[in-house]
Amino acid sequence: MDDRLYRQIIEGSPEAIILGDPEGIIRLWNAGAEALFGFTAEEAVGQSMDLIIPERLRGRHWDGYHKVLATGVSRYGSGDLLAVPAVTKSGHTISIEFTIQMMKGAAGEIVGPVATIRDVTKRFQREKELARRLKELEARQG
16 A cells, blocks of 8 residues: 555544654644644644643643653553543533554654544533433432
């Protein structure tokens, strides 16, 4: 397969695909990321991933990020999904799920993690509402 096909897959994906470098700077931001977060590639590439991370979660994010870079291993690369809140350009908080794949250079060095992300806000809100209703019903049954 030629590189043009790979580029089409990444750029045409409806899911957000974001590549961060070892310092946490965004190096790839596809059309799915533009649609999800509201920032154009020109606005996002070259910026810290703090762009989409809620301030209260940044410490925990960076602890995990640096650990993954040091070890080259993430449990979210084997199919487990990480579910977290994120922030859009408009300042709204959304719920996202993503997996991580470690990208390596020609010499085997870690280039950075690439995340494949989807918006699960509607599902998260439905589940939260169902849990609230269940709690009310259980309280009545008491």
